Amino acid sequence: MERTVLETQQVTKIYRSNEILVRAVDDVSIQVEAGEFIALVGPSGSGKTTMLAMLASLLVPTEGSVLIDGEPLGDMTDRQRTKFRREKIGFTFQSNNLIPYLTSIENVELMLRLNGKRVKQRRGRAKEILVRLGLDAQLNQLPSQLSAGQQQRVAIARSLIHNPSLVLADEPTANLDTARAHQVVQNFSDLIHEERHAGIMVTHDLRMCKYVDRVIQMVDGKISHLITSQEEISVLSESSEFDILEMGGASMTKKDVIR
Amino acid sequence: MALYLSVKEIWRNKGRFFLFSLVIALIAILVLYTAGLASGLASANKEYLEKLRADVLVFKSGVNYSTIESRIEYDQLRRIRLLEGVAEAGPIAFSNAKIVFDSEVDSIDVSFIGVDPGKPGAPNAVLGDNLRFAHSKVVLVDQKVAEDSNVSVGDFIKLSSTQGEEDEVYELRVVGITDGQQYFFRPSIFVSLPVWDRYRPKATAGVYRNKPDVNVVAVLAKDSTRLAYLPEAISAVIDDVETTDIQTAYESAPGYSEQQATLGTLQGFTLLIGTLVIGGFFQIQTLQKIPQIGMLKAIGTPDRIVASMAILQIIFVTIIGVLLGGLVTLGLVVGMPDNIPIQFSGSSVLTALIALLLIGPVGGMVSIRLALKVEPLTALGM
Known part of the structure; x- marks a missing residue:
C-alpha cells in the first residue's frame, strides 16, 4: 500500500458574482497515492482549474481542507504556503512559462536553486532528468531555440527535479500537436510512476487519459464520474476532445466569477 | 537567487x-x-570672497551688501581696528582694469583689487612673494591671469585704465602668483591701496589719495568667543555701516x-x-x-x-x-x-x-x- 500524498476533504470553493454565489468546486473529496497519476477532466467551467489551484495552495478553499503529506494547507500562513509550494509541489503550466533568458538546464535548476541546493547537486540532477526526457542536445539552448514540445519537456523536468510529493499539470498539451502531446504526457507519466510522485493533470484532451491510472470527471464543480478500470480508460481515451465538452453542462465562464 | x-x-x-x-x-x-x-x-x-581670511565683512548700511555701492572711509577702518575683539581689519577696494600686451594678443579684463599688505583681504602668494609695502609698484596676480598672460614672478604686466578721457598704461612688476581668486567673472590682480587708487579708472585724471575710501572692510576676530558680539559692536560704534558674513555677502551679489x-x-x-x-x-x-x-x-x-x-x-x-x-x-x-x-x-x-x-x-x-x-x-x- 502506497502512502497517501494528497487528500481533500469535502473541499468547496464559492465565488461571489454580483449577488450570486457560484460553487466552483462543490464538496470534492479525493485521495491520491504516491506513484499514482490522475487526470482531472471536464468541460470549461466545471471547476477543475479551481480545484488544481486549491491543490497547489494558490487558492484557499471556502470549506473543507486539503492535506499534502498529511499537512493541512489551510493552517499555513502565506509565507509557509510559499515555502511548501517550492519544496513539496511541482507545477507545469499550460504555457510552459520558462524563463526566456535561462537555458534549458538553468531553467530546470531553478527549483533546486530556490530550495538552496548546491551547484554540484543541481547540475547532475538537472542533466540527468533532461537527458531522460531526450533533451541532451538542448541542455544549453534558450527556450526561444526549442520547439514547443521541447519547451514543455523542460517545464516537466523543472516540475520534477526537486523531487516533490505532488506534481500538478494544467493543460500541459494545450499548445502541442498530437504527436508531441503524446510524447510529453508519456514522459510525464513515466517519471511520475518511476519516481513515485503523486501526479494530477488537468486536460481537455481525453486521448491523454491512456497514460493515467484514474480519471476524475468534474461537472458543475462536483465529481460526476470516477473511472478507475484500465478498460474504461482505454475506451475514454479513444473518444475525441469534443466529447468531453458535451458530457457535462458547462454553466460558468471565467468572466462570471470574481475571485 | x-x-x-x-x-x-x-x-x-x-x-x-x-x-x-x-x-x-x-x-x-x-x-x-x-x-x-x-x-x-x-x-x-565669489571665489575671491569665499577664500577671504575674515570673520565679518563691513559694508556701508543700506546697500544690500553690494560691494560696488558700498563705501567705507579709511577713518572708519581705523576705528574698526581699534575695537575690542578685532584681531585684524583690512580694506578691500574693487575696480576693473585691463592687462594689455605689446603684441597682437588680446587684452585680459581683470578685477583690480586694492588691499593692505598682510591684512585680511590680501591673498597669500602660492608662488613668489606676498605684497609687502604700501607704495611699491608691484602686483600679485591670480593663477588664471598668470596662465592667460603667460607671466611669471619678476615679469612686468601692463595695466590699462581710463584716466579722465585718456587710456593710460602702467607697468607693474609681478611679485607673486596666488591661487584662483576670481571675482565677478574676472580673474583678479592685487595691489596695495595707494597704488590701486592711483591706477584705478577714474573720471578725473591725477586725483588720488594714499588712504582712499574702500568698498568693504574684512575683519578677523581675536577668537571665536568674541565673534558672536563683534558684528553688533561694529554696527553700534561705527556710524552708517552694517556687517555680514562671507556667505551672505556673495549670495547678495547681483544675479x-x-x-x-x-x-x-x-x-x-x-x-x-x-x-x-x-x-x-x-x-x-x-x-x-x-x-x-x-x-x-x-x-x-x-x-x-x-x-x-x-x-x-x-x-x-x-x-x-x-x-x-x-x-x-x-x-x-x-x-x-x-x-x-x-x-x-x-x-x-x-x-x-x-x-x-x-x-x-x-x-x-x-x-x-x-x-x-x-x-x-x-x-x-x-
Whole structure:
C-alpha cells in the first residue's frame, strides 16, 4: 500500500458574482497515492482549474481542507504556503512559462536553486532528468531555440527535479500537436510512476487519459464520474476532445466569477 | 537567487539594458554638467570672497551688501581696528582694469583689487612673494591671469585704465602668483591701496589719495568667543555701516541667487525626468514579465526575491549609466574651451551623483510594487 500524498476533504470553493454565489468546486473529496497519476477532466467551467489551484495552495478553499503529506494547507500562513509550494509541489503550466533568458538546464535548476541546493547537486540532477526526457542536445539552448514540445519537456523536468510529493499539470498539451502531446504526457507519466510522485493533470484532451491510472470527471464543480478500470480508460481515451465538452453542462465562464 | 536571475537577465539582454544605461548616462551627463556649471559660475562670481581670511565683512548700511555701492572711509577702518575683539581689519577696494600686451594678443579684463599688505583681504602668494609695502609698484596676480598672460614672478604686466578721457598704461612688476581668486567673472590682480587708487579708472585724471575710501572692510576676530558680539559692536560704534558674513555677502551679489536657483531648477527637472524615464522603462519591463513573475510566485519564489530581482536590476543599470555618464562628462570637461566656467567641486559632484543613483530605485518603486502585486493565478491565466 502506497502512502497517501494528497487528500481533500469535502473541499468547496464559492465565488461571489454580483449577488450570486457560484460553487466552483462543490464538496470534492479525493485521495491520491504516491506513484499514482490522475487526470482531472471536464468541460470549461466545471471547476477543475479551481480545484488544481486549491491543490497547489494558490487558492484557499471556502470549506473543507486539503492535506499534502498529511499537512493541512489551510493552517499555513502565506509565507509557509510559499515555502511548501517550492519544496513539496511541482507545477507545469499550460504555457510552459520558462524563463526566456535561462537555458534549458538553468531553467530546470531553478527549483533546486530556490530550495538552496548546491551547484554540484543541481547540475547532475538537472542533466540527468533532461537527458531522460531526450533533451541532451538542448541542455544549453534558450527556450526561444526549442520547439514547443521541447519547451514543455523542460517545464516537466523543472516540475520534477526537486523531487516533490505532488506534481500538478494544467493543460500541459494545450499548445502541442498530437504527436508531441503524446510524447510529453508519456514522459510525464513515466517519471511520475518511476519516481513515485503523486501526479494530477488537468486536460481537455481525453486521448491523454491512456497514460493515467484514474480519471476524475468534474461537472458543475462536483465529481460526476470516477473511472478507475484500465478498460474504461482505454475506451475514454479513444473518444475525441469534443466529447468531453458535451458530457457535462458547462454553466460558468471565467468572466462570471470574481475571485 | 535574486542576484543570479538579475545578472542573467541583464547579460542575456545586454543590448536592451545597455541602451537603457545609455539613456541614464545622458541624464547623468546633463545633471553633472549642470552641477559643474552651477559650481563654476558660482566660483567665478565669489571665489575671491569665499577664500577671504575674515570673520565679518563691513559694508556701508543700506546697500544690500553690494560691494560696488558700498563705501567705507579709511577713518572708519581705523576705528574698526581699534575695537575690542578685532584681531585684524583690512580694506578691500574693487575696480576693473585691463592687462594689455605689446603684441597682437588680446587684452585680459581683470578685477583690480586694492588691499593692505598682510591684512585680511590680501591673498597669500602660492608662488613668489606676498605684497609687502604700501607704495611699491608691484602686483600679485591670480593663477588664471598668470596662465592667460603667460607671466611669471619678476615679469612686468601692463595695466590699462581710463584716466579722465585718456587710456593710460602702467607697468607693474609681478611679485607673486596666488591661487584662483576670481571675482565677478574676472580673474583678479592685487595691489596695495595707494597704488590701486592711483591706477584705478577714474573720471578725473591725477586725483588720488594714499588712504582712499574702500568698498568693504574684512575683519578677523581675536577668537571665536568674541565673534558672536563683534558684528553688533561694529554696527553700534561705527556710524552708517552694517556687517555680514562671507556667505551672505556673495549670495547678495547681483544675479547670484537667481543664477544658482535657475541651474538648481534645471538640475531638479533633469533628475525628475530621469526618475520618470527609469520608472517608465522598468514598469513596461515588469508588465511584459507578468506571466513570468506569476510562474515564479506559483512555484514558490518568495516576494523578497521577486522584489530584490527588480531592485538589483535597477541598481545595476543605474550604476552603469551613471559611471558612463561620469566618464563622458569628464572627457567633455577636459576637451572644453576655457571660457566655459565649468568646475567640479567635491560636494556638488557628490550631491549630483547621490541624486543620480537615487533616481533609479525611486523611479523603479512603481515597478517593484507592480511585481509584488502580481497574482499568480491571474498572471498564469488560470
